[in-house]
Amino acid sequence: MVYQADAERYQKMTYHRCGRSGLKLPAISLGLWHNFGDSTRVENSRELLRHAFDNGITHFDLANNYGPPPGSAEENFGRILREDFAPYRDELIISSKAGYTMWEGPYGDWGSRKYLIASLNQSLKRMGLDYVDIFYHHRPDPETPLEETMSALDHIVRQGKALYIALSNYPAALAAEAIGILKQLGTPCLIHQPKYSMFERTPDNGLLDVLIKEGVGSIAFSPLAGGVLTDRYLNGIPEDSRAASGSKFLSGDQLTPEKMEKVRQLNALALQRGQKLSQMALAWVLRENRVTSVLIGASKTSQIDDAVGMLQQREFSQAELDKISRILG
Ligand code: NDP
Numbered sequence: 428m429v430y431q432a433d434a435e436r437y438q439k440m441t442y443h444r445c446g447r448s449g450l451k452l453p454a455i456s457l458g459l460w461h462n463f464g465d466s467t468r469v470e471n472s473r474e475l476l477r478h479a480f481d482n483g484i485t486h487f488d489l490a491n492n493y494g495p496p497p498g499s500a501e502e503n504f505g506r507i508l509r510e511d512f513a514p515y516r517d518e519l520i521i522s523s524k525a526g527y528t529m530w531e532g533p534y535g536d537w538g539s540r541k542y543l544i545a546s547l548n549q550s551l552k553r554m555g556l557d558y559v560d561i562f563y564h565h566r567p568d569p570e571t572p573l574e575e576t577m578s579a580l581d582h583i584v585r586q587g588k589a590l591y592i593a594l595s596n597y598p599a600a601l602a603a604e605a606i607g608i609l610k611q612l613g614t615p616c617l618i619h620q621p622k623y624s625m626f627e628r629t630p631d632n633g634l635l636d637v638l639i640k641e642g643v644g645s646i647a648f649s650p651l652a653g654g655v656l657t658d659r660y661l662n663g664i665p666e667d668s669r670a671a672s673g674s675k676f677l678s679g680d681q682l683t684p685e686k687m688e689k690v691r692q693l694n695a696l697a698l699q700r701g702q703k704l705s706q707m708a709l710a711w712v713l714r715e716n717r718v719t720s721v722l723i724g725a726s727k728t729s730q731i732d733d734a735v736g737m738l739q740q741r742e743f744s745q746a747e748l749d750k751i752s753r754i755l756g
Pocket residue numbers: 457458459460461488489565595596620647648649650651652653654655657658659667668669670705722723724725726727729730731733734
């Protein structure tokens with residue numbers, strides 16, 4: 428059946444200005460790292476994308492290496508885009524990245540001009556796009572001069588292959604330096620994508636301050652710690668969960684008794700607030716409007732509903748914030 432987007436979609440979402448740019452992003456964005464590769468049924472991926480867009484989630488986050496196998500998330504997304512979303516292209520923000528290993532040899536990884544430009548060309552081909560809205564350098568490269576990587580990003584924007592450029596996984600001081608170079612080149616950094624959740628609070632130690640001062644937006648990846656900050660693992664490891672999938676990023680032995688005790692206490696607090704733990708975890712990342720968007724993953728449409736439901740209860744009392752700090756220790 429031809430997909431027709433929900434007419435009420437823009438009433439269901441909140442949009443935040445991204446730093447000091449002209450662009451607004453949905454408070455919730457959807458990432459395609461898991462559940463969009465060739466090991467997932469394309470109909471499930473399609474359902475997730477339709478459901479997200481029907482709820483006003485206009486931003487889809489990809490990278491060259493998402494799959495498995497690497498590249499397949501972009502290919503599958505490209506197919507769904509063509510079949511379902513072609514009339515909506517100008518209502519979508521599509522992001523991709525390069526920075527991790529993508530192909531063999533010295534030119535398929537890190538941050539050279541050679542790699543970034545070739546990789547984006549490949550991503551555009553896989554997705555069937557003329558341009559992406561946001562293109563990221565996925566991780567810092569300790570060997571390539573920062574000036575070369577930043578000038579490649581600037582070049583990509585001038586070529587019209589990305590509308591905005593962005594950084595991911597850059598620590599505070601390096602992010603500040605990169606943002607300064609990009610400003611001089613005349614292509615300001617739109618947004619930074621750090622890992623940020625109640626279990627990963629490093630961005631609180633300077634990075635978010637740098638971004639706010641520089642007028643750069645922020646989008647928190649893995650805001651649910653891959654699913655740990657939800658009720659998913661309260662009674663063991665469900666068969667259909669990420670922790671049971673053999674993921675090297677989330678294995679059962681990471682769910683230690685100490686961590687699960689924190690999850691249980693956080694879950695009790697969330698229930699007192701009248702919401703699910705996953706909702707409280709997302710609201711916490713967005714507290715005080717310091718972060719532009721939370722970048723969630725989802726394997727089921729009900730998880731997208733949970734995230735959108737969070738928008739009904741985003742505020743925290745000081746007592747609740749103090750309690751969360753005490754639980755996290
Ligand atoms: P999350 O922390 O949001 O984890 C998502 C997982 O949590 C889901 O796949 C699901 O797991 C579980 N989950 C989600 N909602 C619920 C719910 N309501 N109840 C119970 N379980 C739930 O984010 P991800 O780690 O998936 O990362 C999100 C995105 O961030 C990626 O897709 C990618 O775009 C980006 N990213 C960027 C990186 C970078 O280096 N820049 C690195 C990593 C991610 P399950 O499968 O068990 O159902």
